[in-house]
Amino acid sequence: MSFVPGQPVTAVVQRIEIQKLRQGENLILGFSIGGGIDQDPGQNPFSEDKSDKGIYVTRITPGGPAEVAGLRIGDKIMQVNGWDMTMVTHDQARKKLTKKREDVVRLLITRKSLEEAVKHSKGSHPRQ
Amino acid sequence: MDTESTYSGYSHYSGRSRGSHRHGERSRDRHKSRSKDSRSEKSVTINTLPAEPLLGDSSLRGEKVQDDNWGETTTAITGTSEHSLSQEDIVRITKDLEDSVGLDCRHYVTRSIAVILGLLVFFTPLAFLVLPHILWPEKLQSCGTACEGLFISVAFKLLILLLAVWALFFRPARAGLPRVFVFRILLAVLVLLFVISYWLFYSVRILDSQDENYQGIVQYAVSLVDALLFIHYLAVVLLELRQLQPCYSVCVTRATDGETRHYNLGQLSIQRAALAVIEHYYCDFPIHNPALLSASKSRAAKHLAGLKVYNVDGPGNNASAGIAQSQSRAMIAAAARRRDTSHNELYYEEAEHERRVRKRRARLVVAVEEAFTHIKRMQEEEPKKAPGDVMDPREAAQAIFPSMARALQKYLRTTKQQHCHSMESIQQHLAFCITNNLTPKAFLESYLTPGPTLQYGKDHWLGRRWTLISEASVTSGLKDGSIFLLKCVDFSLVVTSRKIPYVQMSEEYIDPKSHKFVLRLQSETSV
Numbered sequence: 130m131s132f133v134p135g136q137p138v139t140a141v142v143q144r145i146e147i148q149k150l151r152q153g154e155n156l157i158l159g160f161s162i163g164g165g166i167d168q169d170p171g172q173n174p175f176s177e178d179k180s181d182k183g184i185y186v187t188r189i190t191p192g193g194p195a196e197v198a199g200l201r202i203g204d205k206i207m208q209v210n211g212w213d214m215t216m217v218t219h220d221q222a223r224k225k226l227t228k229k230r231e232d233v234v235r236l237l238i239t240r241k242s243l244e245e246a247v248k249h250s251k252g253s254h255p256r257q
Numbered sequence: 258m259d260t261e262s263t264y265s266g267y268s269h270y271s272g273r274s275r276g277s278h279r280h281g282e283r284s285r286d287r288h289k290s291r292s293k294d295s296r297s298e299k300s301v302t303i304n305t306l307p308a309e310p311l312l313g314d315s316s317l318r319g320e321k322v323q324d325d326n327w328g329e330t331t332t333a334i335t336g337t338s339e340h341s342l343s344q345e346d347i348v349r350i351t352k353d354l355e356d357s358v359g360l361d362c363r364h365y366v367t368r369s370i371a372v373i374l375g376l377l378v379f380f381t382p383l384a385f386l387v388l389p390h391i392l393w394p395e396k397l398q399s400c401g402t403a404c405e406g407l408f409i410s411v412a413f414k415l416l417i418l419l420l421a422v423w424a425l426f427f428r429p430a431r432a433g434l435p436r437v438f439v440f441r442i443l444l445a446v447l448v449l450l451f452v453i454s455y456w457l458f459y460s461v462r463i464l465d466s467q468d469e470n471y472q473g474i475v476q477y478a479v480s481l482v483d484a485l486l487f488i489h490y491l492a493v494v495l496l497e498l499r500q501l502q503p504c505y506s507v508c509v510t511r512a513t514d515g516e517t518r519h520y521n522l523g524q525l526s527i528q529r530a531a532l533a534v535i536e537h538y539y540c541d542f543p544i545h546n547p548a549l550l551s552a553s554k555s556r557a558a559k560h561l562a563g564l565k566v567y568n569v570d571g572p573g574n575n576a577s578a579g580i581a582q583s584q585s586r587a588m589i590a591a592a593a594r595r596r597d598t599s600h601n602e603l604y605y606e607e608a609e610h611e612r613r614v615r616k617r618r619a620r621l622v623v624a625v626e627e628a629f630t631h632i633k634r635m636q637e638e639e640p641k642k643a644p645g646d647v648m649d650p651r652e653a654a655q656a657i658f659p660s661m662a663r664a665l666q667k668y669l670r671t672t673k674q675q676h677c678h679s680m681e682s683i684q685q686h687l688a689f690c691i692t693n694n695l696t697p698k699a700f701l702e703s704y705l706t707p708g709p710t711l712q713y714g715k716d717h718w719l720g721r722r723w724t725l726i727s728e729a730s731v732t733s734g735l736k737d738g739s740i741f742l743l744k745c746v747d748f749s750l751v752v753t754s755r756k757i758p759y760v761q762m763s764e765e766y767i768d769p770k771s772h773k774f775v776l777r778l779q780s781e782t783s784v
Contacts, residue, residue: 161783172779187781219780226784 138215141247142207142237147198149232156232159193160186160200165219175203177241184214184222201240208237374445375422378485381452382411385459385478393467404472407479414482421489434528435725436732440495448488455481500525505735505754509534513550513748516542528731531743534752535723543707545748548673556599617668618705624664625697628657632691654688669704677713678704
């Protein structure tokens with residue numbers, strides 16, 4: 130998941146669609162994010178590369194819409210509804226996720242286990 | 258001055274005396290004064306109809322230009338008068354009549370009453386002490402040590418009372434107010450009652466029965482003096498201390514150009530509040546300059562040009578009231594559309610004026626700085642120059658004045674201040690600046706910005722006569738929302754008062770050790 134500056138980022142991503150849940154007058158997704166280009170990447174417990182300033186999922190509310198949709202803790206969010214999340218500040222990421230007018234967010238997330246899964250499937254089925 | 262002769266149109270008794278409103282006088286019928294008779298003056302205002310050349314037409318004209326309230330509020334004198342009196346003459350005459358009889362008389366009467374009361378109060382204890390010795394000296398017990406000690410205390414307390422009364426009551430009066438101070442009257446009555454009751458007791462119990470106990474009499478006199486000192490303390494609290502704590506915030510606006518200031522006053526009667534406002538006015542408000550108002554008046558005249566009834570375009574507009582209403586509405590609508598370009602003119606005119614003022618100002622500053630370099634203070638150690646060279650400040654000022662006179666005069670003309678400064682006053686100011694080593698900038702400061710009224714010569718302190726116009730009684734206290742007017746010859750000040758709100762303050766203690774911080778580099782937000 131590290132990136133080489135100047136080269137396009139490639140990753141294996143999973144599409145996750147989360148329906149926002151209405152709680153009072155707020156629409157919540159049921160998870161917490163951490164990270165961002167204005168934050169300290171060294172303190173991120175979930176990233177492999179400690180210089181990765183992407184947005185990570187740090188906590189999932191049990192039974193919330195995110196867990197139901199398949200989001201897991203430690204996932205890195207690459208895109209939200211088409212908006213890039215690899216080079217944003219923490220606050221920009223929060224804003225893209227909490228737009229009041231949208232009640233569904235489509236995320237592209239990546240995690241280590243996806244890479245493993247792809248490698249395994251490639252290995253077991255060469256030349257597909 | 259414009260010609261003052263009147264083919265008299267209307268004269269109406271008004272509660273305020275009009276200043277010389279020569280310009281823009283056309284629509285005076287619209288803003289007729291309220292027929293509130295101010296108690297202090299009944300002044301007569303004579304308004305002239307503008308541009309009335311023909312004798313025969315005047316009465317006819319007088320009939321045509323009426324507004325709705327004409328019948329109730331005016332006393333019309335039609336026809337012509339041979340004597341021509343100017344407005345200011347009439348105002349001056351009525352005021353002189355009042356002054357010579359009314360105010361001086363009252364001033365002397367109050368003074369004499371105060372002196373009589375003071376003498377009565379001062380000599381009463383002495384009389385108490387002396388009368389037994391005169392009337393029944395043989396029956397009197399001799400005065401022991403304690404009694405003689407009381408003599409000393411009476412003497413000193415009387416001395417203190419005398420000084421205190423002199424300090425509080427016998428100060429030069431700084432103003433003549435329309436009504437008397439209520440508190441002073443109350444105090445005088447209180448003192449009088451007090452002294453009378455003491456005299457009654459004394460005459461009944463002591464004089465009639467010829468009491469021998471002289472020490473008791475002396476103690477009685479001492480108690481009187483003590484009580485008088487306490488009454489004086491009450492006077493200090495009522496007259497001086499009570500209004501020190503600010504309670505009301507008054508907003509003072511000058512009617513002609515809108516200058517506004519705010520002051521904090523304590524609990525005062527309306528007339529004393531008015532006096533305080535006037536004293537602040539002389540210090541804080543820039544001087545009233547009627548020349549600066551002519552521009553807006555001419556604009557106003559132009560706005561009304563299509564609306565006023567005296568339309569020189571034709572007599573068709575002077576119809577009866579009903580048609581005139583609808584016609585005037587139509588004219589207002591048309592004028593509103595037509596007025597679109599006047600703001601443009603105003604903008605460019607003001608920009609041009611600003612530029613001109615700045616240019617003149619630059620020239621003036623340079624001229625003055627150059628003039629100041631021509632003279633320098635002679636040092637003592639220098640060898641004595643010829644007597645012709647050595648000048649005193651006045652001569653030095655006269656020597657350098659011509660080089661800056663022209664620039665200064667042009668600048669004053671551009672800013673319309675030329676009537677405030679005479680050549681004599683400028684030279685005096687220049688001599689003053691030279692004497693006190695002021696820089697050219699300091700010299701110019703009084704000409705570049707209009708200062709408070711006190712700064713200018715005495716002839717500019719227009720209207721040391723002020724009229725207080727108030728709906729509430731002027732001896733009643735200032736209240737939240739009370740409004741009164743202070744009228745001077747040229748302008749008026751509108752004063753409104755507001756109560757300062759009650760402040761409820763609470764405290765919060767912060768432990769100095771509780772200021773602790775952490776770095777927030779990895780934040781987590783829940784969405």
